[in-house]
Amino acid sequence: MAEINSHLLLATDTVAVWDVLCSGTCKHKSAEECVSTTHLVFPYRGVYVHHTGQVETVVEANQVVFFNESEPYRISHPLEGGDASLSIGIDEATLLELAPADFLHTKDRILFNRPRMRIDARAQLLAALGRHRLARGMTETLEAEDLILSLVSRALGKRTSYAASGSIGRQKLVDRAKLVLSSDLGRRWTLAEIGSAVGVSPVYLTQVFRQVERLPLYRYQLQLRLARALDLLDACSDLTGLALDLGFSSYSHFSTAFKQAYGLTPLAFQHSSRLS
Numbered sequence: 001m002a003e004i005n006s007h008l009l010l011a012t013d014t015v016a017v018w019d020v021l022c023s024g025t026c027k028h029k030s031a032e033e034c035v036s037t038t039h040l041v042f043p044y045r046g047v048y049v050h051h052t053g054q055v056e057t058v059v060e061a062n063q064v065v066f067f068n069e070s071e072p073y074r075i076s077h078p079l080e081g082g083d084a085s086l087s088i089g090i091d092e093a094t095l096l097e098l099a100p101a102d103f104l105h106t107k108d109r110i111l112f113n114r115p116r117m118r119i120d121a122r123a124q125l126l127a128a129l130g131r132h133r134l135a136r137g138m139t140e141t142l143e144a145e146d147l148i149l150s151l152v153s154r155a156l157g158k159r160t161s162y163a164a165s166g167s168i169g170r171q172k173l174v175d176r177a178k179l180v181l182s183s184d185l186g187r188r189w190t191l192a193e194i195g196s197a198v199g200v201s202p203v204y205l206t207q208v209f210r211q212v213e214r215l216p217l218y219r220y221q222l223q224l225r226l227a228r229a230l231d232l233l234d235a236c237s238d239l240t241g242l243a244l245d246l247g248f249s250s251y252s253h254f255s256t257a258f259k260q261a262y263g264l265t266p267l268a269f270q271h272s273s274r275l276s
Helices: 092-098 121-136 141-156 170-185 190-196 202-213 217-233 241-243 251-262 265-272
Strands: 005-009 015-022 039-046 048-052 055-059 064-069 075-076 083-090 104-106 107-110 116-121
Touching: 005 121, 005 141, 005 217, 015 141, 039 121, 039 217, 055 064, 055 251, 064 190, 075 083, 075 202, 083 092, 083 121, 092 107, 092 141, 104 107, 121 141, 121 251, 121 265, 170 190, 170 202, 170 217, 190 202, 202 217, 202 265, 217 241, 217 251, 217 265, 241 251, 251 265
Parallel strands: none
Antiparallel strands: 005 015, 015 083, 039 064, 039 083, 048 055, 048 075, 064 116
């Protein structure tokens, strides 16, 4: 497998969508790259680090990452397994309508002034439905465009997206904790284990994580597990096995958490992802 495999899922005058798969063999920083137009990237599998200048961002399925036009970046993979993302390019005039002005360097160009935003469960669901339906070729172009624009609107909404807060040092500490969680999504981590791995006490870890992400660490872990389920469910026939592999105590526990997050059961999601 090549380091990067990119599959075009949709291309219209308004939006273009790629499914981008990376083998993750590059452990150290890659050669410098840049994109010709600004992309919004929605990771759905694995984890990597996005380097722009002195800023390092741990990228995983709870967020959207901004790849700005002509802005150099590098990628590294601290964990095994590679990664996969939905990468979306949108006509600049359309994206200017969707992006809040205070997310941008200037009001007349699509260059984001932050590396990423945390997204909510609804945005994760829209990204998964869009990817599954487009990959199957089971959605009309107009419907697909509407779904993608709804996803981007949700991801950039001031009430439905969240910027990291706190000092750079605290954000780096939280990123290290995210790498620990992502290293084994099915493991039932304790606060002491994660704290020991990142070099702080359990109390300090919980306080800093909540301050930076505005979400308790256990909720963040749950969203990562459920996002992985969104990736795997479409082709899964053993839902109980999937639930146990992701660290849930039973299928019932998994189904309840999934429905609370996404508003439908795992079985209903499977059905919905296959509808045209």
